[in-house]
Amino acid sequence: MNKDWSLSQEAFDALLDWLDSDREQAGIKYEEIRARLILTFTGRSCAEAEDLADETINRVTSRLSAIKEQFTGDRTRYFFGVANKVYMEYLRRKPPQPPPFPPIDSHQVELEFRCLEHCIDNLSKENRHLLLKYYGAEGGSKIDQRKQLAEELGIAPNALRIRAYRIRLGLQECVEKCITQSDQ
């Protein structure tokens, strides 16, 4: 395949149609596939994980008309197979250096902190309580506090972990959005 092949809107629409006839569901599936690809490449120590994920998606999309006719099975997993081929090619290329840490700007840190406060204030009372109690505990008290919190909410410790993860993920997205808006 030509590596410089770029994803046109028409080709992207065709990919979404193949993933799911419902456009919203197709969009969700696309994001999930891309996130899994990034995780897979990162797990194999590829510093350019995002680029390799996009390369995989482009490769599937460019051959979509042939794939539609020949392939039957889990469409999501098809990407995993292509990712393995992309990875083998990556290994043959010279691996790039990991990106350097960006310099820390104290004004930016303060902006981030203000955005975080704003986003935490906008959490529901329950989610805020869960976040502060789950991540607030340190040292030996952490295990007991999380166990107590799980009992309080009537859920298993693992379910609590996933719930805390989702709240934190949403919070991080909120902070990133707040910073972007402040920069504009």
Place this chain on the structure above:
Amino acid sequence: MNPNIDKQEIKSYLLGDLEADRRAAIEESIWSDPGVYEEVLSAEQELIDHYITNNLSPSERKQFETNFLITEERQNNLRFGRLLRRYLDSQTEIPAPAKKFLPFVAGPFSRGAGIAVSAAVVASIAIIVMVCWVSMRKPQQHAVQEDASHLVKVQLAPGSQRSEGVTAQRVEIPPKGFDVRLELQVSNTSFRNYKSELIRENNSLKTSEELKAEPNGAQHVVPWTITGDVLSPGDYQIRLSGVVDSGQDEFIDNYSFRVTK
């Protein structure tokens, strides 16, 4: 979660320390089991938190820095983790939900507890009335007074070895709900940021990684605000390191103090 994959294995996977066949097994699960995928992402957050709070072994820290932090996305996640830790450290206490108090009020032996709750409610109303009264009289001074009234400042001079007869600085145990601002005197202010660790009897109680030096009169201090309820009577030590531009740590000094009743 897939019973064939445990938390330790996911941690090794994230640190790039897993045999190829086990790594392939985890990858298979990531693509076939949505639960495993979310588990791995959740484990990423935990790993970042363990790195920030210095809860990884030296070899794990090295793997984290060389194998885990290879993408910009993960570096951003680490940055967010530090931000969240800073916020959590700035909180005086965790608000508890109202339902937690219900057993006290409705329980079979609730009379004493009920009186205590009533007293607390009366006291809270009195405090609110006082605060409102003060704020109406002096609106510009309110924030300053409130901050000042909940913060105990302690300035500490460096000293790894205390000579005989010289005792560590004494600090009275702070009232409940108060923060303690530890001001660590430093002479070298060229570091990008500072890392500190609060130690008692060889146990690490608290760490912070994003501290900054600031002028304080003719000197410079690294301020570190911790919640007062971390401290109980006894001897404490703070280990301070500076972080140079390349990201490497350099030990600066220890600071000792004794908390008394």
